[in-house]
Amino acid sequence: MAPAATDFRALEATNRRETVILVVVMMAILVALGFALDVWAGSIAIVNGRLVGFPVLTIAALAFGAFQALTSFYAGASLVLMSVHARPLTPDSPAHQTVLDVINEMAIASRLPVPTAYVMDDPSPNAFATGRDPHHSVLCVTQGLIEQMDREELQGVIGHEMSHVADYDIRTMTMVAVMVGGIAMLSDFVFRIMFFTGGRGGRGGSRGDSGNGDNGGGALIAVAVIVLAAIAPIISQLVAMAVSRQREYLADASSVEFTRNPRALLRALEKIAQIESPLKEGTAGTAHLFIVNPREGLKDDEEGFFDNLLSTHPPLSKRIERLRAMAGAGAAEAGARNPRA
Amino acid sequence: MTSVVILLIVLAIAGWIASAYNSLVSLRNQVDNAWRQIDVQLKRRHDLIPNLVEAVKGYMQFERETLTQVVEARAKAVSAPDQPSRMAAETQLTTGLGKLLAVMENYPQLKSDENVLKLQEELTTTENQIAFARQAYNDVVLGLNTRVQSFPSNLIANNFGFHAAEYFKGAPEDQAVPKVDLSMSAPGAPGPSGPPRV
Numbered sequence: 001m002a003p004a005a006t007d008f009r010a011l012e013a014t015n016r017r018e019t020v021i022l023v024v025v026m027m028a029i030l031v032a033l034g035f036a037l038d039v040w041a042g043s044i045a046i047v048n049g050r051l052v053g054f055p056v057l058t059i060a061a062l063a064f065g066a067f068q069a070l071t072s073f074y075a076g077a078s079l080v081l082m083s084v085h086a087r088p089l090t091p092d093s094p095a096h097q098t099v100l101d102v103i104n105e106m107a108i109a110s111r112l113p114v115p116t117a118y119v120m121d122d123p124s125p126n127a128f129a130t131g132r133d134p135h136h137s138v139l140c141v142t143q144g145l146i147e148q149m150d151r152e153e154l155q156g157v158i159g160h161e162m163s164h165v166a167d168y169d170i171r172t173m174t175m176v177a178v179m180v181g182g183i184a185m186l187s188d189f190v191f192r193i194m195f196f197t198g199g200r201g202g203r204g205g206s207r208g209d210s211g212n213g214d215n216g217g218g219a220l221i222a223v224a225v226i227v228l229a230a231i232a233p234i235i236s237q238l239v240a241m242a243v244s245r246q247r248e249y250l251a252d253a254s255s256v257e258f259t260r261n262p263r264a265l266l267r268a269l270e271k272i273a274q275i276e277s278p279l280k281e282g283t284a285g286t287a288h289l290f291i292v293n294p295r296e297g298l299k300d301d302e303e304g305f306f307d308n309l310l311s312t313h314p315p316l317s318k319r320i321e322r323l324r325a326m327a328g329a330g331a332a333e334a335g336a337r338n339p340r341a
Numbered sequence: 342m343t344s345v346v347i348l349l350i351v352l353a354i355a356g357w358i359a360s361a362y363n364s365l366v367s368l369r370n371q372v373d374n375a376w377r378q379i380d381v382q383l384k385r386r387h388d389l390i391p392n393l394v395e396a397v398k399g400y401m402q403f404e405r406e407t408l409t410q411v412v413e414a415r416a417k418a419v420s421a422p423d424q425p426s427r428m429a430a431e432t433q434l435t436t437g438l439g440k441l442l443a444v445m446e447n448y449p450q451l452k453s454d455e456n457v458l459k460l461q462e463e464l465t466t467t468e469n470q471i472a473f474a475r476q477a478y479n480d481v482v483l484g485l486n487t488r489v490q491s492f493p494s495n496l497i498a499n500n501f502g503f504h505a506a507e508y509f510k511g512a513p514e515d516q517a518v519p520k521v522d523l524s525m526s527a528p529g530a531p532g533p534s535g536p537p538r539v
Binding site: 094097098101102104105106108109110111151258260 | 371375378382458459462463465466469470473474476477480481
């Protein structure tokens with residue numbers, strides 16, 4: 001018996017909704033940042049209960065947000081690939097040919113278009129998928145994965161990635177990667193400005209007609225800006241995590257559905273669990289894309305409250321446990337039906 | 342008032358009929374498409390076999406019988422007059438190729454022949470793609486048949502000539518065995534009849 005079929009349609013709908021929520025949340029964060037900056041810089045002020053001045057930075061932040069959303073949608077995959085220094089995977093060696101073949105096999109199994117293949121020159125075994133939909137999908141594996149996995153294990157890993165493609169996880173996760181990166185960049189930028197101007201509020205505002213005699217208020221707003229700028233990346237990081245963890249269990253299950261072989265991914269994850277080498281290119285912005293967390297060196301095997309809150313991936317041991325349960329059930333069933341298995 | 346209610350009910354029923362019909366059409370197209378996928382892979386396998394046999398026969402003089410079996414099954418599949426006899430020949434071919442790939446393990450000289458290795462990888466992936474295409478085909482057939490047979494969509498199916506499609510039944514061992522891993526480059530990889538690794 002094959003595992004219960006995953007309802008990719010429903011997952012796709014969830015992802016579309018989450019993408020909208022993501023864009024709205026990111027926009028709200030940016031507008032809040034822009035507004036605080038406007039007040040701090042003095043381009044707008046509240047005088048006698050009325051807003052005076054022109055919220056130039058708020059509008060700039062809004063424009064930045066819109067630009068970022070569009071960029072992350074249309075160019076997200078290229079940006080992600082660039083940031084991890086991936087290059088197109090060509091059949092230049094037998095091992096690379098095998099990977100391309102396995103990608104074809106899993107595309108057939110999942111009834112999806114064949115994704116473009118990329119490779120990262122990294123000895124740590126890992127993989128991720130990106131793109132905006134199944135027709136614009138990219139699958140990237142590390143050289144370490146190619147060298148350390150046999151064909152069966154590759155099928156498991158690539159099946160996992162194809163499932164992220166099938167249910168549009170790739171779109172949500174790629175947009176998260178680019179937008180989280182953008183927010184981090186922006187708040188960094190704000191910090192720099194704060195340091196250069198010595199954190200003194202109201203300086204730019206002296207040009208306008210807003211009141212700058214309110215020094216205490218200016219300091220308060222400066223603090224608010226710092227807090228906001230500090231919180232923004234944390235919020236965006238939390239968003240990134242929230243959208244990522246459940247997906248891994250789902251993708252593991254769908255990988256088994258595609259390969260009809262729980263041992264494939266199980267063996268791959270067990271092998272990865274033995275290797276303690278974090279990825280060189282795994283940055284905060286892209287960690288959630290990978291099949292296993294590239295940053296933690298697989299030390300995320302404890303599942304405490306904070307691990308749950310701050311990790312982009314479920315503990316590897318839990319995922320292995322679930323796959324073992326599937327393999328056990330599958331083997332018992334197959335054994336009853338077919339003495340060869 | 343009553344006429345409005347009746348009109349709404351009629352519209353709702355018409356809408357349901359249209360959407361049920363459309364989803365049946367979509368499922369039937371998926372089944373056709375999935376079938377073509379299998380066909381593509383089977384053709385690719387036919388094209389591959391002469392090259393493979395040519396490449397290995399020098400090394401494998403003692404396996405005449407296996408090679409002949411493969412060549413004959415291929416000839417039968419290519420010239421089959423109808424679908425059932427073709428499928429029977431394809432199944433025979435799958436078995437023959439499995440045996441060939443297994444006995445190739447006994448000829449270590451083959452591992453140093455780059456051309457053979459290349460052909461072997463191609464054959465391995467083709468066999469896997471056939472298996473996966475068959476699996477995908479059966480998945481969409483399941484979807485179509487459920488629609489065709491279950492109430493109330495069966496009313497639409499019966500009236501508009503939608504039929505349950507037939508599952509692709511392969512050799513019995515194909516159903517439970519994981520996809521083959523015959524790459525010689527992976528050390529310790531067992532042949533197709535080897536025990537499943539845990």
